Amino acid sequence: MDGTLVDTEPYWMQCEREMAEKYGGTWTEEDSLNLVGNDLLDSGRYIREHMGIDLEPAEIVEELLDAVIEHIRREVPWRPGARELLADLNAAGVPCALVTMSYLRFVEPMLDALPPDTFATVVTGDAVERGKPYPDPYLKAARLLGLDPGSCLAIEDSDVGARSAEAAGCTVLCVPNHVPIPEGPGRLFADSLQGLTAANLPVRG
Known part of the structure; x- marks a missing residue:
C-alpha cells in the first residue's frame, strides 16, 4: 500500500521528524528511508535506537499511526494510475x-x-x-x-x-x-x- 498505491511516505517522514523534535531525539532523511517497507514494530525498534528516545517500540508505532492517519483522513495521496x-x-x-x-x-x-x-x-x-x-x-x-x-x-x-x-x-x-x-x-x-x-x-x- 504505502509507496505503491498511496504515497504516504512523506507523511511518515514528517511525523518521524516531529516525533524527534517532540522528544529531543535525532533523526535524518536517511533514517526515514531505511524504514521504507519494514514491519512497523521493526521500525519502532529502529526509531527507539536511532532516534534515541525513551519509548517502547509499540508506543512509537501507535503514536506515529495516530499522526499519519490524521494526514490521510484529510487527503489520500494516491499514486498515479x-x-x-x-x-x-x-x-x-x-x-x-x-x-x-x-x-x-x-x-x-x-x-x-x-x-x-x-x-x-x-x-x-x-x-x-x-x-x-x-x-x-x-x-x-x-x-x-x-x-x-x-x-x-x-x-x-x-x-x-x-x-x-x-x-x-x-x-x-x-x-x-x-x-x-x-x-x-x-x-x-x-x-x-x-x-x-x-x-x-x-x-x-
Missing part, C-alpha cells in the same frame, strides 16, 4: 489482495475511499506474526485468495517488500518510488502504474 489499475482488475474479475505492513486502522481510510469490492482480502502487519521481508504476509494473502503463490503477481515499491513476495513464490513487479530496488532473477520493473491494465500487466516467463 493506482485507482485506475485497481478498477480495471476488478472489472476483469482478477481477485486482488492488499498486503501491507501498516495496521488495519491505518488502512481503513484508504479502503473507505475505494469501492467496497476492490480487494477480495486484506492482510495487514498486525495480522501476521512475521512481517516483510519474511514470506508470511504474501503466503497468507495467497491462501485467503485460494491461490498458489506462484500464480500471483505482487506489486512492490521496496526491496524489503520484493524479498517478501519472492520468498513466498510470487512473481514481483517492482515500481520504485522513494528507494531504489536492485534487479534480481525474476524481478520485473515498471516506472509507474499509469497505463497498466489487467491485459498488459507484465508476467514472468
Whole structure:
C-alpha cells in the first residue's frame, strides 16, 4: 500500500521528524528511508535506537499511526494510475489482495475511499506474526485468495517488500518510488502504474 498505491511516505517522514523534535531525539532523511517497507514494530525498534528516545517500540508505532492517519483522513495521496489499475482488475474479475505492513486502522481510510469490492482480502502487519521481508504476509494473502503463490503477481515499491513476495513464490513487479530496488532473477520493473491494465500487466516467463 504505502509507496505503491498511496504515497504516504512523506507523511511518515514528517511525523518521524516531529516525533524527534517532540522528544529531543535525532533523526535524518536517511533514517526515514531505511524504514521504507519494514514491519512497523521493526521500525519502532529502529526509531527507539536511532532516534534515541525513551519509548517502547509499540508506543512509537501507535503514536506515529495516530499522526499519519490524521494526514490521510484529510487527503489520500494516491499514486498515479493506482485507482485506475485497481478498477480495471476488478472489472476483469482478477481477485486482488492488499498486503501491507501498516495496521488495519491505518488502512481503513484508504479502503473507505475505494469501492467496497476492490480487494477480495486484506492482510495487514498486525495480522501476521512475521512481517516483510519474511514470506508470511504474501503466503497468507495467497491462501485467503485460494491461490498458489506462484500464480500471483505482487506489486512492490521496496526491496524489503520484493524479498517478501519472492520468498513466498510470487512473481514481483517492482515500481520504485522513494528507494531504489536492485534487479534480481525474476524481478520485473515498471516506472509507474499509469497505463497498466489487467491485459498488459507484465508476467514472468
